[in-house]
Amino acid sequence: MMNILYYGSNRYFIDELIELGHKVFTVGERKTCDLTLQGAMSAQTLFAHCASVGFNADVFFYADDSTLPHIYKIEELTIPTIFFSMDTYCHFWHSDFSRAFDYCLYAQKEVSAQFLDNSELFPLFAKYTMPIESRKEWIKNRDIPIGFVGTIGHKNNSDRDTFYRLFRAFHPIIIVHGDYVPIYKRTKIVLNQTAVGEINFRTFEAMGLGCACLSDHMPTKENAVKELFEFGVNSLPTFPKNDVAKAVDYCIHYLSKEKEEDLYEIAKAGNEYTLKYHTAMARALRVQDLCMQMIKDEVWKKRLQELNERKIKVQKAFYELGMHKDVIPVLQEIYLDIAKKKGVN
Numbered sequence: 001m002m003n004i005l006y007y008g009s010n011r012y013f014i015d016e017l018i019e020l021g022h023k024v025f026t027v028g029e030r031k032t033c034d035l036t037l038q039g040a041m042s043a044q045t046l047f048a049h050c051a052s053v054g055f056n057a058d059v060f061f062y063a064d065d066s067t068l069p070h071i072y073k074i075e076e077l078t079i080p081t082i083f084f085s086m087d088t089y090c091h092f093w094h095s096d097f098s099r100a101f102d103y104c105l106y107a108q109k110e111v112s113a114q115f116l117d118n119s120e121l122f123p124l125f126a127k128y129t130m131p132i133e134s135r136k137e138w139i140k141n142r143d144i145p146i147g148f149v150g151t152i153g154h155k156n157n158s159d160r161d162t163f164y165r166l167f168r169a170f171h172p173i174i175i176v177h178g179d180y181v182p183i184y185k186r187t188k189i190v191l192n193q194t195a196v197g198e199i200n201f202r203t204f205e206a207m208g209l210g211c212a213c214l215s216d217h218m219p220t221k222e223n224a225v226k227e228l229f230e231f232g233v234n235s236l237p238t239f240p241k242n243d244v245a246k247a248v249d250y251c252i253h254y255l256s257k258e259k260e261e262d263l264y265e266i267a268k269a270g271n272e273y274t275l276k277y278h279t280a281m282a283r284a285l286r287v288q289d290l291c292m293q294m295i296k297d298e299v300w301k302k303r304l305q306e307l308n309e310r311k312i313k314v315q316k317a318f319y320e321l322g323m324h325k326d327v328i329p330v331l332q333e334i335y336l337d338i339a340k341k342k343g344v345n
Contacts, residue, residue: 008063126208
């Protein structure tokens with residue numbers, strides 16, 4: 001059993017780690033965390049707080065939740081540290097910031113060059129899953145031909161609203177925001193428009209609940225989609241990003257009576273594949289194995305030997321954040337202080 005100190009407001013695979021027998025202490029900006037942060041804090045102050053409430057961490061896991069960093073001096077810790085970079089594409093500071101850690105997990109293959117050799121591809125996953133119904137039940141239960149659950153108009157995906165409005169002009173689609181589980185349990189095809197052609201959570205969420213997933217792609221993007229999925233077997237083919245006509249064509253084709261059995265078989269194969277390899281428990285098991293090996297190997301000793309070199313990179317990340325126009329002034333000041341090696345108490 002390990003004591004895992006987990007930074008991040010999204011639970012990802014926390015429940016699964018607890019199910020495996022580990023203790024997890026959560027830190028983040030949400031009130032649901034064991035410790036809710038009101039501002040920036042050094043890793044040493046954080047660990048002192050944890051110790052004061054009887055939690056002595058064996059591992060520090062930093063889970064990207066698309067917020068700015070509130071913990072610094074991570075590179076000085078004397079336990080294994082892991083950074084899970086999920087939305088690397090919209091966080092320019094992740095690459096330099098990752099030098100504070102012993103190991104990095106990145107969700108998208110195309111960003112691998114941004115991280116050191118001590119890293120690995122760590123695809124996203126399905127948190128909620130169910131075995132797919134029989135073909136007869138699937139056809140009966142799935143009364144939503146095409147569905148999408150997600151945020152429209154997010155600053156990181158300005159094309160989404162236009163794409164779905166144009167799609168809806170040519171074909172009916174259910175679009176809602178909120179809990180995707182009840183919608184996807186009734187859906188045949190989830191139409192997945194991404195921000196930059198990434199393999200996002202929705203891919204696995206849809207397949208994990210028995211939907212066929214129709215996603216876009218960017219021809220210039222070298223992601224792992226062809227390594228993870230086999231088009232026409234466990235996944236529908238992808239369409240060029242923002243190509244509404246192609247998305248409509250695919251939907252009409254696979255929703256036709258003649259393709260009904262093919263669509264079900266693709267959804268079934270995708271569901272079985274996701275439940276076997278891409279669940280939150282599958283990721284928790286990998287994190288468990290990785291943490292145990294890192295503890296055994298005392299990997300932090302090598303990091304401390306490289307501390308001066310690593311600090312330069314980490315301070316660069318904080319400096320660039322401190323100079324960024326979209327960062328609020330109070331955090332700008334803190335980040336610039338950290339970059340100047342003054343520290344913040």
